[in-house]
Amino acid sequence: MSTPHKVSTEQARALNAYVRLMRAVEFVTRRISPHLATHGLTWSQFEVLEALNQFGSLCQNTVAEKILKSPANITTVIDNLEKQKLVRRERSAEDRRFVTVHLTEEGRRLIHEACPRHIAAIVEEMKILSKSEQEELSRLCRKLELKEGK
Template sequence: MPNRYAGTDEERVALDAYVKLWRAAHSVEVAANRHLTEHNLTVSQFAVLEALYHLGPLSQRQLADKILRSSGNLTMVIDNLERDGLVSRERVPTDRRVMSVTLTSRGQLLIARVLPEHVATIRDIFRLLPPDEVADLAALTRTLGLAVTQQLDDDPLREKLRERPILLSKA
């Protein structure tokens, strides 16, 4: 269904592409992660386990950056994984402010069991497109993501926003 936004042609095309990209990404995410509930894992918990499995121990900040989550949200995710015996946390001796997160043997066993199923599900999703279209999709989304990231990095307001404290209204 075409959008009903009464803007310019350029705005309408951009909005249409955005909506289609978002809907496709959401559909793929739901399909790819459906099996995680069978293992009592959330998407964020799985992402933490997978990152630790492939990269080894990481700080909470590094984990947040790797899995594209806020550090505040990640604290609760790690709390729950630690409660379930899947990860452990300890202070880094060289910088006591930093907590290092490590997979436990139980966490390693779980991710080693879940990851092949996850990869197979993703493979099956992308088999819905011909291989050349999958390659084109990967290239286009990478190009867009890098361009947007560069634009954000070049934005002079970004540094000003980091320097200014966020004021919460008492409404």
Template sequence: MKEDAKTKLALNSYTKLMRGAESVTVRVGRKMSDAGLTISQFGVLEALLHKGPMCQRDVASKILKSTGNITLVIDNLEKQGLVRRERSLEDRRFCTVLLTEKGRALIEATFAEVEAAIAAEMGVLTDEEQETLGRICKKLGLREG
């Protein structure tokens, strides 16, 4: 294959990848905003639900965002009474972030809806296509840089 055609193929599949991912993100994200949560807020609550309380640094790495960002996201969640900060006593640099009851109820309900939405989105693909997509995307994500 000529270099030119190779580049064309790459650009083409890149564009479809981005459009497809964006498309799914928007539609799934709607479930989160219906619950009054942004994507980041959802990510934080979901991490706390499934991994338990953790410090902000861990939250940040879990949802792939900067720690500066997390401070603000957690500020906003705290204002809504969905999470609570606890300054660690052993090492006072750390904050442990915990779900409140209200936060737990909200994320449990919302997570179920989001999960259903994801299943519906991916459901337009056959099982085999989903497996293939997963395998190919994993290759794309592996590289460091």
């Protein structure tokens, strides 16, 4: 984004930080992703399984919140996970609008196998940063995420 438009020094600094941020995520993601492919999982599928493993069975709306995706999207991801028999849908008895999603035994086995490797891959990526650098990165990113001043 270092554009031909005239920008002040301050704007250039902000833009540079932004571009670096985007590129870092792009490259880190690219290096981590292959680990998931070996388990036959896409990124979103992994995130859904992980959320179910961590929080227990959830309704689809909650899954969407956890992995920061739209409900419409969750439907298709769950569809594909169900085809692979990694999760099971269950229409709630009390309120029939809700669909609760459960891990199957198969799904639980897979995520228990994939998760440690995934964590290891992430740690491997981040350890290029020192302890204090990791903490500083967390702090800065949290500020960007919240940005309530907006």
